């Protein structure tokens with residue numbers, strides 16, 4: 221179906237896996253973050269591009285809606301902006 225929601229799960233375990241997520245422009249999308257390890261400084265995830273900032277309790281999913289109306293490259297990161305991931309909308 222054309223308007224199926226695109227949901228990608230990103231595992232947070234000292235880094236982001238995957239750390240590049242691709243979505244189709246114009247279709248509803250979200251990233252589901254699941255932090256499975258308290259390694260590193262990844263207890264918060266944020267995206268200035270999508271006006272999102274959320275704590276990530278261990279082993280609980282947090283969903284970030286992604287606005288796919290404009291093609292381009294966007295980012296997310298840990299709370300200190302050190303560990304980064306990319307979102308590609310095309």
Ligand SMILES: [Cu+2]
Pocket residue numbers: 261262298299300301302303
């Ligand atoms: Cu950090």
